[in-house]
Amino acid sequence: xxxxxxxxxxxxxxxxxxxxxxxxxxxxxxxxxxxxxxxxxxxxxxxxxxxxxxxxxxxxxxxxxxxxxxxxxxxxxxxxxxxxxxxxxxxxxxxxxxxxxxxxxxxxxxxxxxxxxxxxxxxxxxxxxxxxxxxxxxxxxxxxxxxxxxxxxxxxxxxxxxxxxxxxxxxxxxxxxxxxxxxxxxxxxxxxxxxxxxxxxxxxxxxxxxxxxxxxxxxxxxxxxxxxxxxxxxxxxxxxxxxxxxxxxxxxxxxxxxxxxxxxxxxxxxxxxxxxxxxxxxxxxxxxxxxxxxxxxxxxxxxxxxxxxxxxxxxxxxxxxxxxxxxxxxxxxxxxxxxxxxxxxxxxxxxxxxxxxxxxxxxxxxxxxxxxxxxxxxxxxxxxxxxxxxxxxxxxxxxxxxxxxxxxxxxxxxxxxxxxxxxxxxxxxxxxxxxxxxxxxxxxxxxxxxxxxxxxxxxxxxxxxxxxxxxxxxxxxxxxxxxxxxxxxxxxxxxxxxxxxxxxxxxxxxxxxxxxxxxxxxx
Amino acid sequence: xxxxxxxxxxxxxxxxxxxxxxxxxxxxxxxxxxxxxxxxxxxxxxxxxxxxxxxxxxxxxxxxxxxxxxxxxxxxxxxxxxxxxxxxxxxxxxxxxxxxxxxxxxxxxxxxxxxxxxxxxxxxxxxxxxxxxxxxxxxxxxxxxxxxxxxxxxxxxxxxxxxxxxxxxxxxxxxxxxxxxxxxxxxxxxxxxxxxxxxxxxxxxxxxxxxxxxxxxxxxxxxxxxxxxxxxxxxxxxxxxxxxxxxxxxxxxxxxxxxxxxxxxxxxxxxxxxxxxxxxxxxxxxxxxxxxxxxxxxxxxxxxxxxxxxxxxx
Numbered sequence: 001x002x003x004x005x006x007x008x009x010x011x012x013x014x015x016x017x018x019x020x021x022x023x024x025x026x027x028x029x030x031x032x033x034x035x036x037x038x039x040x041x042x043x044x045x046x047x048x049x050x051x052x053x054x055x056x057x058x059x060x061x062x063x064x065x066x067x068x069x070x071x072x073x074x075x076x077x078x079x080x081x082x083x084x085x086x087x088x089x090x091x092x093x094x095x096x097x098x099x100x101x102x103x104x105x106x107x108x109x110x111x112x113x114x115x116x117x118x119x120x121x122x123x124x125x126x127x128x129x130x131x132x133x134x135x136x137x138x139x140x141x142x143x144x145x146x147x148x149x150x151x152x153x154x155x156x157x158x159x160x161x162x163x164x165x166x167x168x169x170x171x172x173x174x175x176x177x178x179x180x181x182x183x184x185x186x187x188x189x190x191x192x193x194x195x196x197x198x199x200x201x202x203x204x205x206x207x208x209x210x211x212x213x214x215x216x217x218x219x220x221x222x223x224x225x226x227x228x229x230x231x232x233x234x235x236x237x238x239x240x241x242x243x244x245x246x247x248x249x250x251x252x253x254x255x256x257x258x259x260x261x262x263x264x265x266x267x268x269x270x271x272x273x274x275x276x277x278x279x280x281x282x283x284x285x286x287x288x289x290x291x292x293x294x295x296x297x298x299x300x301x302x303x304x305x306x307x308x309x310x311x312x313x314x315x316x317x318x319x320x321x322x323x324x325x326x327x328x329x330x331x332x333x334x335x336x337x338x339x340x341x342x343x344x345x346x347x348x349x350x351x352x353x354x355x356x357x358x359x360x361x362x363x364x365x366x367x368x369x370x371x372x373x374x375x376x377x378x379x380x381x382x383x384x385x386x387x388x389x390x391x392x393x394x395x396x397x398x399x400x401x402x403x404x405x406x407x408x409x410x411x412x413x414x415x416x417x418x419x420x421x422x423x424x425x426x427x428x429x430x431x432x433x434x435x436x437x438x439x440x441x442x443x444x445x446x447x448x449x450x451x452x453x454x455x456x457x458x459x460x461x462x463x464x465x466x467x468x469x470x471x472x473x474x475x476x477x478x479x480x481x482x483x484x485x486x487x488x489x490x491x492x493x494x495x496x497x498x499x500x501x502x503x504x505x506x507x508x509x510x511x512x513x514x515x516x517x518x519x520x521x522x523x
Numbered sequence: 524x525x526x527x528x529x530x531x532x533x534x535x536x537x538x539x540x541x542x543x544x545x546x547x548x549x550x551x552x553x554x555x556x557x558x559x560x561x562x563x564x565x566x567x568x569x570x571x572x573x574x575x576x577x578x579x580x581x582x583x584x585x586x587x588x589x590x591x592x593x594x595x596x597x598x599x600x601x602x603x604x605x606x607x608x609x610x611x612x613x614x615x616x617x618x619x620x621x622x623x624x625x626x627x628x629x630x631x632x633x634x635x636x637x638x639x640x641x642x643x644x645x646x647x648x649x650x651x652x653x654x655x656x657x658x659x660x661x662x663x664x665x666x667x668x669x670x671x672x673x674x675x676x677x678x679x680x681x682x683x684x685x686x687x688x689x690x691x692x693x694x695x696x697x698x699x700x701x702x703x704x705x706x707x708x709x710x711x712x713x714x715x716x717x718x719x720x721x722x723x724x725x726x727x728x729x730x731x732x733x734x735x736x737x738x739x740x741x742x743x744x745x746x747x748x749x750x751x752x753x754x755x756x757x758x759x760x761x762x763x764x765x766x767x768x769x770x771x772x773x774x775x776x777x778x779x780x781x782x783x784x785x786x787x788x789x790x791x792x793x794x795x796x797x798x799x800x801x802x803x804x805x806x807x808x809x810x811x812x813x814x815x816x817x818x819x820x821x822x823x824x825x826x827x828x829x830x831x832x833x834x835x836x837x
Contacts, residue, residue, distance in 0.1 A: 039796045043789055050785040050814070057775040057822070064774065092773040205771075214768070261668065268671050291675040291766050302768040442768045449770060456757045463753055467746045467791075508739065 036103070037110030045104040052100055056091035059083070063090065105202060112195050119188050126168040127180035130475035134500030137475075139514045141499050143522060148493040149478040153177035156476045156497070156521045163517065165474065176479035184472055187505065190465025193458055201455035207448030210240045214444040219253040220309045220326050221436040226250035227299070227443065247297035247445075251275035254285075256306055256437040260375050264335055271303050271439045288441070298445055305440035307331045307338055310358055310381055310432070314344050317427025322347030326436040329358045330401060335371040336360050341403045342383075343390055348428060351390045353403045356383040381432050384413045385424060472510055474501040476521070497521070531607035532666035538600035539621065543655045545593035546628075550652050552586025553644030555579065557730065583641050590648070594632060597625050607666045613682045614669045616823055620658035624651045626690025630744070634694075640740070642732065646697045677762035684755035689815060691748030692787075695741045696812040699805050702737035706802060709734060738801065742794060745808060749787050756780050779818035786811035 035041055060068035069089045073080040087094030134140050145152050157167050157179045165181040172178055215232035219225050227246045229235050251273045259267040271288040277296050286294045294301040309326035316322055322344060329340030342354040361373035362380035369382065386408035414422040416432040423429050476499045499518060503510035559579040601621060605612035613622050631647045634640045669678075708728035712721045731737070759780070760770040771777060790807040793799035 039792060043792055043796075043799070046785055046789045046792070050782045050789075053773075053778050053782050053785075056773060057778045061773065063772065092778075263667075265667070266671055267668065268674075290671045291677075291762075293765060293768065300768065304768065444768045446769070449764065452770065453761070456760070460750060460754050460757065463750045467750060508743070 036107050042107050049100050052097055059088055127182040130178040130477050134498045137500030137502055139501045139511050141518055143497055145495050145497050149177045149480045149495045152495045153478040159520045178477040181474045184469050186465045187469040187471050190462045194462030197455045197458035204448040204451030208446040211238050212446040213238045216442050218438055218440045220438040224252040247299050249277050249296040256439045264374050300444055302442045304442045309436040309438045311434040312342050313431040313433045315429045316348055328438045336374040337371040341401055345390050345392050350387045353386045353390050354383045355403050381416045385411045387411050471504040527666050528607045531603050535600050535603035538596050542593050542596040545589055547652050549586045549589035550648035552582050556583035557645050594628050610669050615664045617658050617662045617664045622686040623689045624654050626687050627693045630694045681758040681762050684751050688748045688752035688755055691744050692815050695744035698741040699808045702805055705731045705734045775822045779822050783814040783818050786814050
């Protein structure tokens with residue numbers, strides 16, 4: 001019994017037990033390390049991690065929705081900068097959030113290393129010696145069997161082995177034989193596999209963060225994209241490694257289609273693309289849809305958004321075509337009421353710009369115009385024309401989706417259906433020539449994701465065995481009977497068999513298992 | 524609406540209504556057995572057995588029978604809903620809620636075949652009936668096809684795991700509350716033998732299984748639900764990799780699932796450590812359950828995120 005206790009306290013001292021006071025004066029660092037790796041600290045850090053994640057779900061986050069963060073800054077002009085300095089809008093990339101999980105993982109590793117050593121030793125160690133009095137154990141039994149002690153004990157050991165118990169046969173000084181048996185090592189193995197896999201998972205996440213890249217690009221029907229950083233609208237390069245190492249693929253968006261339920265709820269999205277894995281490779285078609293990205297040379301192309309591109313033609317008063325291309329409009333609601341800007345800086349006497357709203361299914365309501373369905377059932381383009389300096393020559397970066405209307409002169413507004421033409425006062429004509437669609441693609445490369453996936457599989461396997469496998473010990477002792485009414489005289493050897501067992505983790509069901517084992521031993 | 528079999532959808536709604544009704548009657552049955560049982564009283568008070576009188580035990584058995592009937596209706600309601608829209612029946616919050624309740628009742632019925640846990644009846648069926656009531660009224664969404672983003676076989680894997688784990692956590696939460704009640708009664712009763720408090724609270728506490736047994740039962744159910752929850756998160760991450768281009772992005776739903784996971788992980792660690800067993804571990808488990816509820820209700824309805832499939836309010 002003492003052996004059992006020694007084993008348990010050894011395990012607990014590593015993780016739970018308060019340290020002796022003397023240690024503190026001897027070595028401060030050691031004490032600090034010990035308290036970091038104690039179970040209480042681990043629990044505290046776990047709780048802290050959970051608690052720290054909460055504000056990230058309540059406050060707007062840049063990584064999820066930068067517009068909401070800007071709104072928050074507008075609403076709380078004095079508070080927001082202070083909060084920003086505390087990384088509250090980039091919670092999950094905040095240094096103090098990283099501090100919590102890195103401390104947790106330090107504590108975990110500090111706890112794991114000695115436990116792995118201890119478990120490796122336990123795996124090599126023979127099952128412990130039988131306690132003197134087996135009847136003192138929680139489950140125990142005693143019976144008499146034919147045959148001499150050694151035969152009886154060997155058959156009992158065979159029974160245990162068949163049930164995959166680890167056994168050790170011992171001859172005791174008083175002439176009896178005992179077998180010690182243990183089972184359920186997989187519990188601690190699983191526990192260690194689970195925790196080691198957590199560390200591996202973190203490494204995989206870090207790999208992705210350091211060497212992965214992602215970017216977003218908007219492509220209109222008929223246009224193409226090639227994988228170089230300058231082609232992206234938004235690009236986050238890898239933090240380590242070169243961004244010139246992007247796989248040299250390219251694709252063209254042949255056509256984007258969306259279908260909707262009568263209520264306007266989307267039914268399906270398809271972006272039909274033609275792609276080339278390398279510049280000289282043959283072109284292959286692919287249908288990029290939701291849940292179905294295109295994987296090319298380690299990068300994945302996802303369909304993440306869509307909208308309408310309004311095709312506008314502008315002619316000067318002599319009828320010469322000066323502008324002829326689709327312009328992407330950005331959706332404002334689920335029914336794709338969209339807004340956009342068209343800029344015609346050259347070819348006319350004055351620079352010309354338009355701000356506009358586009359309604360795929362136009363409906364006039366008391367509150368103004370709106371779209372009542374996301375599909376193009378009755379498309380209407382509402383334009384306002386502006387003349388003046390569009391500011392493109394100022395050298396200052398300008399968004400393609402805004403127009404500096406304050407410094408421009410409004411020269412009229414008009415609603416147009418496809419095919420309709422609007423003649424401005426100076427003779428310039430504007431034609432709503434047609435409708436295209438655009439799709440936004442996210443292109444992502446995450447070299448750590450395989451590591452993360454493998455670690456995750458081991459996490460589940462380790463968890464299952466650490467929670468469901470029970471560690472238990474059992475002893476059987478065979479003692480030759482001396483001089484009883486049955487032993488001796490008639491030449492038939494008789495043996496008293498006693499057995500006892502101990503469930504070290506969860507006692508439920510152990511008694512049943514014990515009984516069925518004994519039934520097998522008795523034959 | 525196209526893509527919806529209207530008569531099957533209607534059948535599903537009718538079956539749902541009957542499910543709630545039958546469960547409610549079963550709930551009253553369990554409560555009656557619980558309330559009229561004589562366990563807490565002295566033997567002298569025990570009435571003479573009367574052939575014509577219904578014993579609390581019989582009421583309890585009828586309640587179990589009703590639970591099985593309700594369970595069958597419940598399965599019928601879920602299956603017809605799935606058939607009506609020709610897809611898995613867990614595409615919005617109403618459907619998800621009825622599935623969680625179905626798992627909770629299933630876990631209870633399975634436990635019942637292995638352990639004498641009929642006392643749990645009232646405590647499982649009451650939240651289930653309330654939960655279904657909420658699902659059928661506030662969260663109700665008419666039968667409709669899935670949004671394209673949900674159109675993946677991962678909906679079978681990820682959502683089934685999430686439903687199973689949630690049902691398990693719900694049952695363990697109920698058992699944990701009973702555990703806390705029992706320990707509270709025991710503490711009250713232990714003021715001194717023979718005092719009025721000891722008699723009153725001691726009598727009450729005998730209606731419940733021992734604190735130790737409740738504690739172990741709760742642990743067992745969490746031991747089942749936690750790996751399933753872990754798997755649900757991982758399956759969700761794999762799906763997210765295909766649907767949203769990254770396996771993890773700290774979306775509110777992801778974050779609260781993670782918080783729930785961490786809370787239950789803390790519970791398991793606490794329980795593995797001698798000093799934290801019992802009440803403190805129980806409190807941690809209930810914190811985990813509250814996180815699950817936030818993950819499920821608050822995130823779906825109040826916080827907007829990528830998991831906004833609730834279908835509530837349109």
